Amino acid sequence: MSTGFLHLHVFVTTLFLLFMAFKVVLLVLNKTSLLETVRNKTKVVDMILGALLLVTGIGLLVFKGSVPAYIMVKIVAVLAAIPLGIIGLKKGNKVLAVLSLVLIVYIYGVAETKSYKFKKDKITVEQASDTILEANADTQISNGKALYEAACVECHGTDGKKGLFKAADLSASALSREEKIQIVSNGKGTMQAYKDQLSAQDIESVVSYIETLK
Template identity: 45%
Template sequence: MFTGMLHTHVLVVSLFLILYLVKTFLLVIGKHDTLDKFSKKTKVAEMIISTLFFLTGIYLAIYSGQRGAWLWVKLFVIACSIPLAVIAFKKKHNASALLSLMFLVYAYGISETKTPFMSDNKPFETGNLQGVEAGKAIFDAKCQQCHGADGTLKLSGAKDLTASTLSRDEKIAVVMNGKNAMMSYKKQLTQQQIEDVVAYVETLKSK
């Protein structure tokens, strides 16, 4: 369910951005008549897209295992972009349209990286812990909010790790590259740390 919502959200947000880009472009190059015609033609589509945008967004915000400061910043930025967009197209005001577009693109960047600074390069410190012990520390800090301390919580569409049929290498690939709601840990964890956390995940099985 969550994964389906996530895909729907990404799809409608992409459609919304395309519509918005076309309208902003028409506004900025001064084709106001074409803009009005285009807006009229796409009015119903835009209403459906915006409604789906909000409904899926609210669902994801409620059921997401990753409600950090980034989510509030994102919601705030989107909330700011709406009145700007309304003013922009009503009053044919270029600067408002561009500013609103920047807000939307910034919100998109925040969602991708899950941080308001759009960079997730902060390495994780495991101190002198090693192997499975380091893996457990990483798991508790980074993974359990979706997978639960024992790996069986399935928040944000996460899989039950105790029932995983993936091989060790396949698990490493999921952690490296991310999948659906799960982000990539390539930048936050070293190769060794990823191997350690997967070694810990392997111990959750068959208990």
């Protein structure tokens, strides 16, 4: 249910923002009569898309409960870009319209890189947890646990079963260790690649830890 929702939401939002970007470009190029025609012809479609965007967006928020920071930033940017674009287009105000276009491009960047800074921060074990310095039982697993808590818990949950964004249940995974390493390194679906953020050794550690969730 919620993946269908997510796909619908992404589709509707993309269409809506592309539409708006197109109209902003027309405004900037002074193609006002064409812009008027386009706006009049697409009024109803626009309203339906706008309503669907809000409904699916709110639906997703309600379903998920907690959302990663980059998604919060994206939501705020979408909520700012849409009224700016609408007012800009209505009043023929290029500054507002361009501002909305800049926001749209930014939102695209955020969605693409899954980071509001467009850059994935390195996750270090030290950052992840101070307590692991005290843990001397099995260092690889405890490093893995700290990394897991820093990077994976939001979607997979402490027991691996949380399933945010349809995240696979790690406690029931049938994948081999190699396959898990491959997925964590290169990402899959909504899950990002971690090979730029985690060293090969860290990926080994985090996979060792998730194998204990069984």
